[in-house]
Amino acid sequence: MDHELSVSPGTSRLSIDQHAGPSEAADDDRLLDIDGLCKTLGRNMVLNGVSMTVRAGEVHALMGGNGAGKSTLIKCLSGYWRADAGTILVDGSPLEPAAKKIAFVQQDLGLIADLNVVENTCLGRGFETGRLGRIRWRREADRVHELLADLGHPDIDPLAMASTLDPVERTVVAIARATQSLREGVRLLVLDEPTAALPVDEAQRLFETILRLRASGVGMLYVSHHIGQVLDLADRISVLRDGELVETAPASSMTDSHLITTMLGREVESLQREASSEVSTSPTVLELDLVCGPRVNDITFDVRAGEIVGLAGLQGAGCTEVAELIFGAAALRSGTIAFRGEAVRFSHPADAVAAGIALVTEDRHGDGSFLDLTVGENIVAADLRRFARFRALSARRERAEVAGLIDRFGISPAQGNRRFGTLSGGNQQKAIMAKWMRLQPHLLICDQPDVGVDIGAKQAIYATIRELAEGGSAVLVISNQFDDLAELCDRVVVLRDGRVAAVLAGTELTEHEISKASVSRRSLAVEAAP
Numbered sequence: 001m002d003h004e005l006s007v008s009p010g011t012s013r014l015s016i017d018q019h020a021g022p023s024e025a026a027d028d029d030r031l032l033d034i035d036g037l038c039k040t041l042g043r044n045m046v047l048n049g050v051s052m053t054v055r056a057g058e059v060h061a062l063m064g065g066n067g068a069g070k071s072t073l074i075k076c077l078s079g080y081w082r083a084d085a086g087t088i089l090v091d092g093s094p095l096e097p098a099a100k101k102i103a104f105v106q107q108d109l110g111l112i113a114d115l116n117v118v119e120n121t122c123l124g125r126g127f128e129t130g131r132l133g134r135i136r137w138r139r140e141a142d143r144v145h146e147l148l149a150d151l152g153h154p155d156i157d158p159l160a161m162a163s164t165l166d167p168v169e170r171t172v173v174a175i176a177r178a179t180q181s182l183r184e185g186v187r188l189l190v191l192d193e194p195t196a197a198l199p200v201d202e203a204q205r206l207f208e209t210i211l212r213l214r215a216s217g218v219g220m221l222y223v224s225h226h227i228g229q230v231l232d233l234a235d236r237i238s239v240l241r242d243g244e245l246v247e248t249a250p251a252s253s254m255t256d257s258h259l260i261t262t263m264l265g266r267e268v269e270s271l272q273r274e275a276s277s278e279v280s281t282s283p284t285v286l287e288l289d290l291v292c293g294p295r296v297n298d299i300t301f302d303v304r305a306g307e308i309v310g311l312a313g314l315q316g317a318g319c320t321e322v323a324e325l326i327f328g329a330a331a332l333r334s335g336t337i338a339f340r341g342e343a344v345r346f347s348h349p350a351d352a353v354a355a356g357i358a359l360v361t362e363d364r365h366g367d368g369s370f371l372d373l374t375v376g377e378n379i380v381a382a383d384l385r386r387f388a389r390f391r392a393l394s395a396r397r398e399r400a401e402v403a404g405l406i407d408r409f410g411i412s413p414a415q416g417n418r419r420f421g422t423l424s425g426g427n428q429q430k431a432i433m434a435k436w437m438r439l440q441p442h443l444l445i446c447d448q449p450d451v452g453v454d455i456g457a458k459q460a461i462y463a464t465i466r467e468l469a470e471g472g473s474a475v476l477v478i479s480n481q482f483d484d485l486a487e488l489c490d491r492v493v494v495l496r497d498g499r500v501a502a503v504l505a506g507t508e509l510t511e512h513e514i515s516k517a518s519v520s521r522r523s524l525a526v527e528a529a530p
Helices: 070-078 095-101 117-122 137-150 167-184 200-215 227-233 256-264 319-327 349-355 375-380 395-409 425-437 455-470 482-488 511-518 521-528
Strands: 003-007 014-018 030-041 044-055 059-063 085-090 102-105 188-192 219-223 236-241 244-250 284-293 296-304 308-312 334-339 342-344 357-360 443-447 474-478 491-496 499-505
Touching (some): 030 219, 044 219, 059 070, 200 219, 200 227, 227 256, 296 319, 296 491, 319 357, 375 395, 375 425, 395 425, 482 511
Parallel strands (some): 044 244, 357 443, 443 474
């Protein structure tokens, strides 16, 4: 099968030329056959009679809003949960004896922070041993290095601890762990939000791998909220809504608007923010002057009250590092950070919070929440003082405030005592936004606020950001979704190789200009070469 894949400089959409589509595969070549699947959790019917297939040599996308049932279906496939009714056949055999015929890349990646890359990759597979039972570490490291190189990342150290990897590297390791089983005869791959933490250039490498696997006859169940990427990459799309399958159709027959409406059962409004003429004269809340720190140098820009400023760049450009410097999570080497007119150098994030700065972190599980605590405990975690009375906390006042915030932010299920880790990704993110919004910060920093959330949840999160800005707060948004930044922000600061490459506003503020400014001069020269 011949195919070509490219990402044009001014867009996050793929351009895929498929000369022979896998949708032409024989209908009886089914690697996965789900029939009438039902699952109830508590009082909620989360899957209701779902039936679908995945064929050999097919990318079959599974889409739906947060809470639609996608994660539940995948957990049933993995054996984590047993379905209440229905059947699952893998390559013609019942699921339980065929469980090892499926490879998974889970949304949370499933890496253990205290193990290195080799150890994480060998989980479930086991290690190669010598005659005396000793693990052949060098051979395993070479094998893992080869897997990583095949994914375009030969620079990842197989002996590095998982805790030291950035989000892109963690995603690559999880994919390498899954694809190694494809060398051992597995033909079905389940990818749950594999590009959630990946910028466009890194996602392109993954798509090239997916196309190679598809051409070799591997079938893939692909879960993603990136509608444009799914429409370009998938052969067929199945849509879940409220636990029911509402449509399965060829991707070529669908449009963005139709897919969004099918997923949510309603149309959504544009994310476009109207520019305010008053922002340019409002007080400066945050000002960075020649700031240097880990991976960044001479960073200079400001954010005014009521303004939404985007911070954009490719992986490794330094955007997250800038947020950490502002928030006191990284050491400032030189330069000046001024907050509300005074030079500051926070030694700890708690000092930044006390001053009126909030940070929605890129890693909501590792840094932004407590998965084993309740939704309510997570929402109030940043400040318990308002519930204190005579050195005791008022549980009644806490429950009342949590209930109000759950209702305001549309968190579902609307249960403050529910364990945070059981919420869908979009509802987790809305709860984290509620945690910081209740503090009414002078400056809100959002690092990848829409990672792993559907279009409806993203709209709600961006509406919250706009609401905060309209109330006079300054907002700094970091995102690798350049089209969203162009719609949401008043200005966008583009970083490249740890330095400011451009500041875009007005008619220059477009997805194309952000993309062009984020690409290194060396890369541009390579693209321009004949």
